[in-house]
Amino acid sequence: MPTLQDQRVAVFGATGHTGRFVVDELLRRGMTPVAVARDSVKLAASGFPERGIATRCASIDDPASLDDALRGVAAVINCAGPFLETADRLAVAAIRNSVHYLDVSAEQPSAHETLKKFAGPAQEAGVFILPAMGFYGGLADLLATAVIGDWNSVDENLIDEIRVGIALNSWHPTPGTRITGARNTAQRLVVNDGHLVPLAQPAPEVSWDFPEPFGRQDAIAVPFSEVILMKQHLNILQLHTYLNLSSLRDIRDPATPPPAASDESGRSSQIFLIEVIARKDGHTRRLVAQGRDIYAFTAPLVCEAVARILRGDVLKSCGAHAPGAIFDAKNFLHALAPDLTCSFEAV
Known part of the structure; x- marks a missing residue:
């Protein structure tokens, strides 16, 4: 072989x-x-x-x-x-x-x-x-799959809710990101009552208490391709993804420069944190993942x-x-260390 x-x-x-x-x-x-x-x-x-x-x-x-x-x-x-x-x-x-x-x-x-x-x-x-x-898409799908674990196969009951919170300390977009953003005008989708439906307009805003170093952040619903991935194989009743507003303001500002290398590898100094919260039958599970530079981490x-x-x-x-x-989601995520650190909590 x-x-x-x-x-x-x-x-x-x-x-x-x-x-x-x-x-x-x-x-x-x-x-x-x-x-x-x-x-x-x-x-x-x-x-x-x-x-x-x-x-x-x-x-x-x-x-x-x-x-x-x-x-x-x-x-x-x-x-x-x-x-x-x-x-x-x-x-x-x-x-x-x-x-x-x-x-x-x-x-x-x-x-x-x-x-x-x-x-x-x-x-x-x-x-x-x-x-x-x-980073947008596959990572959140793996994180959600890992945090859900046996919930997706124990019975036929839907998982009540998955909420994904993404925090970036900054977002300096590449030229490709800007081109894609300008051309991708399709209506964004979320999962509501077990079905893919258009995101409500105006997009819902929340205050999300992220772990340090971010703390409380104003965030807005910005679903990416992870919604499509999760819906394909997870039994979810409600699924919503939020992005902190400060990073969204960065990417919407045409004056924001592209990412700049901060070390010999070419990675920028950008820090990201993703928090995935899953709820089913009164139980809550939570997973937090943190890393550096969403482009390099991909x-x-x-x-x-x-x-x-x-x-x-x-x-x-x-x-x-x-x-x-x-993939075995937990094993896959573990293999990404030290580029990604994860912590799991069952409440």
């Missing part, structure tokens, strides 16, 4: 901010990245060839170029948004070439369509399709998923899945 070092992983959007972190993380884990980008000029100037990293240029509008880019790889990680424009065509190419597909989309419509459209084709092709395996998160798929450390057969459905 091939080892992880024997298998190549394509990174589509490798010259972007998150893509570069993913390439570096694959190398750190002893895996072999193939840097793929749409812009040949950026690819040539990326520095990848000088580091011995194979590069390939591919256009999302050219199926033949995508086939060439995926030649000889075991999996592809899509870091190139907006994912409403890239996910479908790259996932089709991945299935056509029997390659596992993962992306890091925070976009609800993209994650929803990917799970819905590719469930059957991925199963037939013998590959895994995992959308939204990033790299170990998605690369851990790739590594587990390639070595067969999964709970389900091939198809289109949410990460919480195919």
